[in-house]
Amino acid sequence: RLMPELPKFDDEDLKSYGDEEEESALSPPAALMSVLATQELLLENILECIPVGEFAVIQPLSDEFCLVLGYLLTWKLTLAFFKAASSQLRVLYSQYLRRTKSLNKLLYHLFRLMPENPVSSGPTSEVPYIDTKTFFTEELHLDVK
Secondary structure (H helix, E strand, C coil), X not given: CCHHHCHHXXXXXHHHHCCCXXXXXXXXXXXXXXXXXXHHHHHHHHHCCCCECECXXXXXXXXXXXXXXXXXXXXXXXXXXXXXXXXXXXXXXXXHHHHHCHHHHXXXXXXXXXXXXXXXXXXXXXXXXXXXXXXXCCXXXXXXX
């Protein structure tokens, strides 16, 4: 709930960033970026032996699972922050992410975490590999009970 409110504070200081000759960059909230940087290092240690194109198998409820989940949830907060920002602020924030290579790291991590065939755990047909439901073909309902 708090993330969409934060860009309003940077809107006030926006004019001071436009007068410089070099490309300006503005960091998203420092606390969020600090957590993200720490998680990037931890994830890099977990996934270092897995090349892009291969996929890592992370066991549910393991320590690695919790680290990956925390990393992805931090990115979800970051994207909620971006969504609430004005287009001028998004440019400045994206420059910061480009300089820190955080977006590149996210893509590398995602391509190593994404399963080759994300099969849904719902009812499937009796004949394997025919009419298999995947997360890309079925609508996902995320209702919290």
